[in-house]
Amino acid sequence: MSTVDGRGSLTRSIVLLTSAVAAVAVLLTGLFAWRTIRTNAEAQERDQLSRQAEVLARTPPLASWMLDRQQRIAGPEDIKLAIVRPSGEIDGPAAVAVDAASREALLAGDSVSTTARLDGDDVLLEGAPTLVGGGLVLTQPMGAVDQATNRMRGSLVLPLILGLTGAALAGALLARRLARPLVTAARTAHRLSEGARGVTVPAEGPAEVAELAGALNTLDTALTHSENRQRDFLLSVSHEIRTPLTTARGYAEALADEVITGEEVPEAGRILRTEIERLEHFVGDLLALARLEADDFRLDIVEVDLDALVTETATAWSARCARHEVDFRVERPERPVLITTDGFRVRQLLDGLAENALRVTPTGRPVVLALRPDGTGALLEVRDGGxxxxxxxIEVAFVRGALTDRYRGVRPVGSGLGLAIAHRLAGRLGGTITARGGAPEGGAWFTVRLPPYPGAPYTPLTDS
Structure with a gap:
């Protein structure tokens, strides 16, 4: 598997990690077993020696006969015997290993299990009381324990090696199982970054890896949807720009070729100005939308009297509505409504909504601008009779170009960016904007809820 930026691959890292963990576990287990084996070996030797002492203690004549003939019991030649007589006298080859405490314990009828010195060496000492009093003692050099320990430790090496090897193999299998879907996900992510769409990642492997695959599949769907919307929007933009450009170019060529002369020139100039104003308005909306999406979008937060701001807005729009024979109305509390916000941006937001309302409202129908206090904030409404x-x-009202594409040729439409700009402005101000279709005036009803200060940090809105 390849490496990225000089870093090791995931497979190798997992194999090394699992092998290291297995090695530590094996070493700790081996160290514990290594120390435990010595104890177990000694316990086994003591147990065997103790059983032999108990057997001989039950047959004192046999033990005495062996002692009188200075013979050792059956078994390893290094096992030696001593007899503690009822009188306290100690006889036998192992007599010097029996100390006073062991002798007193045997005379009292208790068994003895200890370590002693005999002929300069450490020995195991096991004693058992006899039926006639006193006791019988057997000793065995510690060398027998060392031999048993070495045998048991030797048999431990192979299992430890097999355990370490098995752990490494399990780590390799685990690494392969984890790395394969991750590599597939990484390749899919690279393909997505290169522009490929419609690619899917199989949801295999552990739950976390499957979740990553699902996230990439969701991202692919979202990218496809977003790019389709952007493509549609660009097509819409090109259409909006091409129409006035074509008109302006036609009149410009007619003027240049002197096809239009005399009294027709002023009318041609008026049409050219109108088309250029359409282009300026559309480009202005595009620039406004781009600024709203910028991270360094500026807000001048001060205390604003919304009642005075609504009055100022109403003055401007009542004149415009009158020119179009639209009934403009204003509803306000006629007292200061003070909140901390950006007054310029609030006015920009209201102008956008009012322009949208005026465009679709027929002659004689109303456009209403309303202000109502709302707790510590305020509600701003723009309603129309369109x-x-x-x-x-309503579901796509704030998606750029959606309503323009839907109603082109059916009702008056603008650049398709006005409501998207209003939505983003409301978000920048920390507020919300909602759309409804059943206004009291019969048309659309837009409500902006403004807090007294920009609340949560602004999050750019998506087109979904």
Whole structure:
């Protein structure tokens, strides 16, 4: 498997990690077993020696006969015998290993298990009381314990090696199982970054890896949806720009070729100005939307009297509505409504909503600008007497270009960016904006809820 930026691959890292963990576990187990084996070996030798002492203690004549003939009991030649007589006298080859405490214990009828010195060496000493009083003692050099220990330790090496090897193999299998879906996910991510779409990652492996695969699949779907919307939006933008450009170019060529002369020139100039204003408005909306998405978007937060701001807005829009024979109304508390916000951006937001309302409102129908206090904040409303919004319209009302594409040729439409700008402005101000279709005036109903200060940090809105 390849490496990235000089870093080791995941497979090798997992194999090394599992092998290291296994090695530590094996070493700790081996160290513990190594020390325990010595204790177990000594316990086994003592147990065997103790059983032999008890057997001989039950047959004192046999033990005495062996002692009188200075013979050793059956078994290893290094096992030696001593007899503690009822009188306290100690006889036998192992007599010097029996100390006073062991002798007193045997005379009292108790068994003895200890370590002693005999002929300059450490020995195991096991004693058992006899039926007639006194006791019988057997000793065995510690060398027998060392030999048993070495045999048991030798048999431990192979299992430890097999355990370490098995751990390394298990680590390799685990690494392969984990790395394979991750590599597949990484390749898919690279393909997505290169522009490929419609690629899927199989949801295999552990739950976390499967979750990563699911996230990449979701990302692929989201990218496809977003790029389709962007493509549609660009097509819409090109259409919006091409129409006034074509008109302006046609009139410019007619003027240049002197096809339009005399009294027709002022009318041609008016049309050219109108088309250029359309282009300026559209480009201005695009720039405004781009600024709203910028991280360094500026807000001048001060204390603002929304009642005075609404009055100022109403003055400007009542004149514009009058020119279009639209009934403009304002609803306000006629007392200061003070909140901390950016007054310029609030006015920009209201202007955008009012322009959208005026565009679709027929002659003689109303446009309403309303202000109501709302706790520590305020509610701003723009309602109109136009055709309104359906439930499907409300779902995409703030998606750039959605309503323009839907109603082009059916009702008056703008650049398709006004409501998207309003939505982003409301978010920048820490507020929210909602759309409804059943205004009291019969048309659309937009409500902006403004807090007294920008609340949560702004999160750029998506097109979904």
């Amino acid at each position: 055709p309104g919004l359906t439930d499907d319209d």
